[in-house]
Amino acid sequence: MIEGILIGLQTALSLKNILMVMMGCFFGTIIGMLPGLGPMTAIALMIPITYGFEPSTGLILMAGVYYGAVFGGSTSSILINAPGVPGTVATAFDGYPMAQQGKAGKALAIAAYSSFAGGTISAIFLLFAAPSLSKVSLAFRSPDYFALMVLGLTAVSAFSSKGQFLKAMMMVILGLMLATVGQDSLSDITRFTFNNMNLTDGISFVLVVMATFAMSEALTIILKGKDPSRATEQISLSQLGSIRLDKEERNKMLKSIPRSSVLGFLIGVLPGAGATIASFLAYGMERNYVNEEEKQKFGKGSVHGLAAPETANNAACSGSFVPLLTLGIPGSGTTAVMLGALLGFGIQPGPRLYMTNPEIFWSVIMSMYIGMVILLILNLPLIPYIARVLATPKNFLIPLILFFSVTGIYLMSFNNFDIFLMIGIAVVATFLRLYNFPMPPLILAFVLGALMEENLRRSLLISNGSFNFLWDRPLTAIILAFTIIIISWQAYKSFKK
Amino acid sequence: MLNLFKKVISVLFATILTFSATTSSFAIDKLHFVIGGGAGGGWDGTARGTGEALTKSGMLKSASFENMSGGGGGKALAFMINTKPADTILVQSTPLVLRSITRHKGYVKDGGSGVISYKDVVPIAGVIGDYGAIAVAKDSPFKNFKDVVNAYKKDPSSVKMAGGSVRGSMDHLIGALAFQEAGADPNKVIYVPYDAGGKALAGLLSGETQILSTGLGEVMGARDQVRIIGITAPKRVSDAPEVPTLKEQGFDVQFVNWRGFFGPPGMSSSMKNEIAKMLGDVQKTSEWEAVRKRNAWVNIYNPGDKFVSFLEKQTVEMTALMKKLGVI
Numbered sequence: 099m100i101e102g103i104l105i106g107l108q109t110a111l112s113l114k115n116i117l118m119v120m121m122g123c124f125f126g127t128i129i130g131m132l133p134g135l136g137p138m139t140a141i142a143l144m145i146p147i148t149y150g151f152e153p154s155t156g157l158i159l160m161a162g163v164y165y166g167a168v169f170g171g172s173t174s175s176i177l178i179n180a181p182g183v184p185g186t187v188a189t190a191f192d193g194y195p196m197a198q199q200g201k202a203g204k205a206l207a208i209a210a211y212s213s214f215a216g217g218t219i220s221a222i223f224l225l226f227a228a229p230s231l232s233k234v235s236l237a238f239r240s241p242d243y244f245a246l247m248v249l250g251l252t253a254v255s256a257f258s259s260k261g262q263f264l265k266a267m268m269m270v271i272l273g274l275m276l277a278t279v280g281q282d283s284l285s286d287i288t289r290f291t292f293n294n295m296n297l298t299d300g301i302s303f304v305l306v307v308m309a310t311f312a313m314s315e316a317l318t319i320i321l322k323g324k325d326p327s328r329a330t331e332q333i334s335l336s337q338l339g340s341i342r343l344d345k346e347e348r349n350k351m352l353k354s355i356p357r358s359s360v361l362g363f364l365i366g367v368l369p370g371a372g373a374t375i376a377s378f379l380a381y382g383m384e385r386n387y388v389n390e391e392e393k394q395k396f397g398k399g400s401v402h403g404l405a406a407p408e409t410a411n412n413a414a415c416s417g418s419f420v421p422l423l424t425l426g427i428p429g430s431g432t433t434a435v436m437l438g439a440l441l442g443f444g445i446q447p448g449p450r451l452y453m454t455n456p457e458i459f460w461s462v463i464m465s466m467y468i469g470m471v472i473l474l475i476l477n478l479p480l481i482p483y484i485a486r487v488l489a490t491p492k493n494f495l496i497p498l499i500l501f502f503s504v505t506g507i508y509l510m511s512f513n514n515f516d517i518f519l520m521i522g523i524a525v526v527a528t529f530l531r532l533y534n535f536p537m538p539p540l541i542l543a544f545v546l547g548a549l550m551e552e553n554l555r556r557s558l559l560i561s562n563g564s565f566n567f568l569w570d571r572p573l574t575a576i577i578l579a580f581t582i583i584i585i586s587w588q589a590y591k592s593f594k595k
Numbered sequence: 596m597l598n599l600f601k602k603v604i605s606v607l608f609a610t611i612l613t614f615s616a617t618t619s620s621f622a623i624d625k626l627h628f629v630i631g632g633g634a635g636g637g638w639d640g641t642a643r644g645t646g647e648a649l650t651k652s653g654m655l656k657s658a659s660f661e662n663m664s665g666g667g668g669g670k671a672l673a674f675m676i677n678t679k680p681a682d683t684i685l686v687q688s689t690p691l692v693l694r695s696i697t698r699h700k701g702y703v704k705d706g707g708s709g710v711i712s713y714k715d716v717v718p719i720a721g722v723i724g725d726y727g728a729i730a731v732a733k734d735s736p737f738k739n740f741k742d743v744v745n746a747y748k749k750d751p752s753s754v755k756m757a758g759g760s761v762r763g764s765m766d767h768l769i770g771a772l773a774f775q776e777a778g779a780d781p782n783k784v785i786y787v788p789y790d791a792g793g794k795a796l797a798g799l800l801s802g803e804t805q806i807l808s809t810g811l812g813e814v815m816g817a818r819d820q821v822r823i824i825g826i827t828a829p830k831r832v833s834d835a836p837e838v839p840t841l842k843e844q845g846f847d848v849q850f851v852n853w854r855g856f857f858g859p860p861g862m863s864s865s866m867k868n869e870i871a872k873m874l875g876d877v878q879k880t881s882e883w884e885a886v887r888k889r890n891a892w893v894n895i896y897n898p899g900d901k902f903v904s905f906l907e908k909q910t911v912e913m914t915a916l917m918k919k920l921g922v923i
């Protein structure tokens with residue numbers, strides 16, 4: 099392994115590769131910050147540039163863009179409540195209220211520190227555990243995935259604390275319903291497509307996020323006209339406030355980071371679950387973890403609620419490289435794009451990658467450390483300057499958000515239909531917002547719903563139609579038991595009130 | 596979103612080409628490839644690889660590419676049929692035959708009642724192929740396909756077959772063909788679908804399924820974790836000489852997932868023949884060999900009428916099997 103690290107350092111520390119990391123981080127941050135342009139778009143933009151590069155250089159650049167975008171995405175989540183990337187949706191839950199309270203600088207600092215810590219800690223895990231970790235993720239079977247998704251859905255209760263339980267549950271059901279549109283994953287039957295070919299592949303996750311967040315946010319602002327809360331928001335944009343954290347905030351953050359790093363990394367390692375699910379799960383878990391007093395602050399600017407998803411989404415980024423590099427299975431949509439790019443280089447990632455191309459394997463891991471330091475610099479001392487991108491007055495910002503939503507979704511699929519679909523969903527979401535329906539449960543249910551159904555049905559198929567799979571394996575049973583404990587604990591507490 | 600730049604560039608190219616295409620010379624010097632799926636997929640690799648070999652070897656001045664995903668390739672197909680674009684070819688593969696058998700209706704713009712089949716476009720040539728493969732985990736008790744059949748005959752529910760796509764898809768049919776040849780009822784074999792080949796492989800390795808039925812290309816890279824116990828080729832392939840065919844084990848199963856190119860309806864036969872000839876000639880160049888090797892393709896050049904009769908034969912075979920499986 100020492101030998102590998104040396105090979106990796108040698109490659110990663112070459113002038114060209116350091117430049118690539120810097121370039122990747124910078125562009126990633128900017129692109130990630132703009133609502134509608136996520137890491138996938140950012141990496142897609144890099145693919146033609148990397149043609150002709152050595153594979154390791156190309157991958158280093160793309161990895162830099164990836165975590166740069168996840169870093170940058172948190173900035174727009176916090177400042178304008180329009181998550182730049184899906185992985186930072188959960189960041190907005192507490193980051194945005196914090197910014198509205200005039201603590202935007204602090205929120206950005208917490209996000210930057212947490213991201214840095216999450217990314218670095220998880221890169222260390224990646225270094226030491228990559229080969230053996232692929233075995234852990236391989237041991238997961240369909241029932242375990244199903245149990246994990248159910249566990250994920252319990253995070254919904256985190257959004258229903260404001261006496262909106264019924265509304266939250268309605269949004270969950272709406273999310274689950276939206277997830278069923280398209281070709282059924284086990285047979286080739288299409289559901290709820292109205293014989294429209296554009297719906298055969300289902301509704302894209304990015305589209306739903308853009309419609310329910312970026313676009314409907316902009317529309318709500320227009321409809322509400324002069325909302326007094328917007329004035330404070332305007333202040334938080336032009337004056338970020340101090341980025342120094344006091345002792346209490348630092349302690350809270352340091353408590354959240356370790357557990358969220360581990361969780362984020364593990365989720366990232368699982369094939370199919372990336373930064374987005376990791377951040378939601380971390381948010382839900384964190385809420386279950388803290389004391390009663392702190393729990394009340396969730397959704398209103400809690401330090402824990404901000405640090406946890408930010409740590410987890412960056413940890414998941416590094417984690418998702420494990421299945422990519424050791425199995426050739428993409429752990430997230432973004433690593434799927436990278437897999438495509440690697441294949442374009444003529445490299446087949448898989449169990450043999452680090453025997454046949456050790457320089458790629460190790461240099462990517464090594465470049466992550468360099469990237470994390472660069473991102474910390476970009477996102478802390480320089481953030482007031484970079485955030486200027488977003489500190490534009492509302493009458494510029496709203497058209498910009500709408501513009502990036504529409505172009506972003508079009509650049510993803512080159513399909514006009516998606517634009518109309520997004521506008522349609524955004525209009526509905528805007529009305530729901532005006533009646534105080536929370537959007538996050540919808541997103542969460544939408545993400546988890548399709549996976550949950552697929553894994554449930556596959557489990558049933560494998561166990562010949564019997565529900566025994568729920569307790570047949572210790573791993574499934576443990577995850578489900580954990581879920582039951584969380585639910586009954588919350589039920590108990592709400593009864594006690 | 597996958598290859599935004601490439602798309603933008605290809606659109607630019609297409610625009611420039613349309614404007615510059617005032618004089619149409621006899622030989623073909625430009626081709627536009629329509630790809631019914633996203634970047635990084637099998638269709639994408641085939642079109643871009645072929646285009647690369649054609650231009651690098653100097654047989655074609657320029658190649659442009661357009662990804663048009665949607666409806667499992669149906670959208671690109673409808674585009675070819677409805678707009679009949681000039682100098683444009685569509686990359687397709689075995690699923691085209693399958694979709695013409697199953698009920699994929701209504702994807703033609705007007706009317707929308709017909710079932711699209713390969714007969715609605717002009718088959719030019721099949722260029723490469725991938726054989727089907729049955730694989731088991733390295734530590735599996737199954738050493739060959741006979742072991743699998745024996746275990747199945749003892750207890751049909753003890754052998755679960757994973758595949759990287761839905762019921763009735765190619766992965767399903769490969770395994771079903773093998774069981775049918777072994778005298779088993781293919782409809783009783785439990786098929787467990789995953790939504791990608793990689794996930795099906797992970798399912799096999801996690802132990803929730805016992806065998807994996809998929810394309811050989813999908814499992815070639817994982818050979819130190821899985822054992823391939825049979826392929827649907829007529830003889831062993833040179834890239835993996837240790838892998839036995841199903842035929843030599845006494846199960847005469849042959850199946851090839853072809854990939855080839857199609858023209859829009861109404862494409863002239865001189866144009867069709869010229870492109871077919873070009874696709875055949877390019878396979879003799881070193882540039883093609885480089886692309887082929889990189890992607891571990893198997894050259895199966897199958898032009899014109901031969902291609903059409905092959906498609907007809909495959910349609911008949913697959914219809915019979917799919918009826919038995921109850922998917923149509």
